[in-house]
Amino acid sequence: MEVISNSSNIKRFRVNALGVNTLEAENTRKKMKKxxxxxxxxxxxxxxxxxxxESRRLQDKLKKDxxxxxxxxxxxKFLISRHFGFCYGVENAVEIAYRxxxxxxxxxxxxxxEMIHNPDVNADLLSRGVKFIMDTAGNQLIAWSELTSEDVVIVPAFxxxxEIQNRLSEIGINAYQYDTTCPFVEKVWNRATAIGQKxxxxxxHGKPTHEETRATFSHSKENAPTIVVKNMAxxxxxxxxxxxxxxxxxxxEEFAGQFSEGFNVTKDLQRIGVVNQTTMLASDxxxxxxxxxxxxxxxxNIEGSDVTAxxxxxxxTLCYATNDNQSATYGLLKENADLAIVAGGYNSSNTSHLVELCEQKLPTYFISSADKILxxxxxxHFDLHEKVEKITKDFIPSxxxxxxxxxCGASCPDAVVESILLRLHSFFPEAEPIVV
Structure with missing residues (x-):
């Protein structure tokens, strides 16, 4: 096997294609190192x-390649994205949950x-006796009345x-004792609070029904009128x-369910600020x-710096991992390939955006595990547009x-990516063996 990460025939992709604040992203990375x-x-x-x-980390400590x-x-031949898999927030959530x-x-x-949007992780937690109070859409699976102050409740990474924090407090459960909320989600809440107070x-900018957006909306409206927009349209x-x-x-009527109580459309749109669900496409x-x-x-009729009024x-407010993964996908797509495999949970927002990027260039298959390679x-594979699983024949060209x-997305374990790699490699008996 030949491993190439910086060969001369692979063009370095150093331009930030996302148009985001690179200085802030770099500062965030430095904080992560500590x-x-x-x-x-x-x-x-x-x-x-x-x-x-680990090899790429040692070769590119500043994460710019x-x-x-x-x-x-x-x-x-496999082209493996520079950045993918468990991010800081997911690793934090996984550690807290298992501890x-x-x-x-x-x-x-x-x-x-769901703690994160990955079926393997959630299935393993369920197998260990953990129960979900709600589904990802917020529908109640277990009534609040069934909980007692002696129970343990884990807050997911989103x-x-x-309102739910208050409900847990009424039951006698400390919502912060086993809180796996991603620090970058909290960063958005803090940003929204700061500008709301002004x-x-x-x-x-987010998916209105997504757990993270619902949480951000709830925290934001505590300090300011708030509205959710799901896209440019x-x-x-x-x-x-x-x-x-x-x-x-x-x-x-047009924005029903997407604005805070008492929203005054005539008054409340005179001064605005934009924050986002951390897993959205940065360019969007x-x-x-x-x-x-x-x-x-x-x-x-604003001129110059007066726009801040x-x-x-x-x-x-995009998280560093989403930023890195999207930048790495742009870098990946600079190369030529026959197909792309993107792994992750089908309800994973950050993963779906990687799929959207890849689909623009080549046949792309969104799968949750190696078992989907029949x-x-x-x-x-999952069709993002029709929201159904489909079976495709002859996906590997001759x-x-x-x-x-x-x-893969930020909530997908490395073990899943390895199993996909091994499964695909097994279809080529004449290929050189994988040496671990």
Whole structure:
């Protein structure tokens, strides 16, 4: 096997294609270096993938080289994304959850909902006796009345709403004792609080039904009028209420369920600031912020720095891992390949955006595990657009050397990526063996 990570024939991708604040991202990385290493269960680890990551870390300590790692086995070649897999927030959540189980063997343990959007991790937690209080959409699976003050409740990495925190407190459960909320989600809450206290209305770019967006919306509306926009199309419609192109009364029907109580469309859109669900596509958030900023400039005939009177300088609130993974995917797509495999939970927002990027260039198969690769000519994969699993025939082309791009989301274990790699490699009997 030949491992290539910085060969001359692979162009370095150093430009930040996402248009985000690189200085802030670099500062975040430095902070991460000072934080502790996590204890992750062995079932999620991989000697192959772990070795690749450590090799790249040593070669590129500043994490500025987004070219893929190349694993060339002759008949099949894999292009492995520079950044993928468990991020800081996920490792933090996994460690807390498993430590909680270990330390509370004599108690009932609950998760508010899925801890992270990965089926393997959630299935293992369920097998250890953990029960989910709600599903990912917020539907109740276990009534609050069934919980007691003696029970343990783990808050998932997405965080939770102020209303649920209060409900747990009423039961006598400390919502912060086993809280796995990602620090980068809390960073968004803090940013929203800061600009809200300066009398700006908060515009949240996110998926309205996603656990993280629901939590961010809940915390944001404590300090300021808040509205959620899910994409640029909704943002364009929101702008029409800023400019007066649409009657104010129509707003409440069009954005039903996406604005805070008492929202005054005439008053509350005069000063705004944009934050985001941390796993959104960075270029989309940047585009939404730029568009709304330009609308405010035109609406109020603003010149120079006066824009801050109407539009808050929120900078980027995307988490470092989402930023790195998306940048690495852009770097991956600079190369040529026959197909791409993206692994992760089908309800994972950050993973779905990697799929969207790959789909723009080549056949892309979104799978949750190696079990979805049914044979050398059949694959069961998730269609993001139709929201269903499909089976595709002859997904591997017949040619002298097949090149496969491989990456995964921030909540996908290395062990899953390894099993996919091994499964695909097994379809090429003439390929050079994988040496661990």
């Amino acid at each position: 934080m502790k290493a996590f204890h992750i269960p062995d079932l999620y680890k991989s000697s192959i993938i772990g070795g690749i990551k 987004y070219t893929p790692t190349v694993l060339d086995y002759g008949a099949v 909680t189980i270990e330390e509370n063997a004599d108690k009932r343990i609950f998760l508010l909902s 965080g939770t709403t102020v 009398d700006y209305t908060i515009v949240v 909704q943002t364009i419609e929101l702008a029409k209420y800023i400019t007066g192109e649409k009657p104010a009364e129509q707003f409440y 958030t940047q585009g939404i912020a730029d568009y709304l900023k330009q609308i405010m400039i035109q609406q109020y 109407y539009f808050a300088d929120t900078r980027d 044979s050398d000519n059949l694959i069961s 040619k002298e050397q097949v090149t496969i791009m491989l990456t």
